Amino acid sequence: MKIDFTSQILIKEISTWMDGGSITLNCENKKGKEFIVEFVQNVRWHILEFEKLPGRIYINENLVSQRSELEKKLLKSIEKATLINSSDLDNNILKEQIDYIKSKQYILDSEKIQIRKR
Incomplete structure (x- = not known):
């Protein structure tokens, strides 16, 4: 999964989900x-083993490690990205997600995750 984050990012679409806060960026x-x-949403901490981890970032379905260089590069690129056909609401939702990922709570919340088998 080699993506050049030094090249300007275009966010072509922001999709919001009714699961408590997940958003998907088509870039x-x-x-x-x-x-x-x-x-991924950060309100429901009890998940099944096949579900994505709450409060985390995925690129092309691959989990991004917390506080990794990849995460830092991604966030920096998204903050500078050009949003196509976005509303003020889209911009605010994206900013909230980025602020959460940068917060201390992001790390603390990972301790809340409980994974159940089917």
Whole structure:
């Protein structure tokens, strides 16, 4: 999963989900590489083993490690991204997600996750 985050990112679409706060960004960099970024909801901490981890970021379905270099590069790129056809609400939702990921609570919340088998 090699994505050049030095190239300007275009967020072509922001999708919000009715699961407590997940959002999906359909992105493309100036070099034409398309990718999907998902910020998973952070209100439901009891999940089944096949579900995505709450409060975490995924790129193209791959979990991004907390406080990793990849996470830092991704957030920096998204903050500078050009949003196409976005509303003020979309911008606010995205800003809230980024602020959460940068917060201390983001790390503390990972301790709340409880994974159940089916």
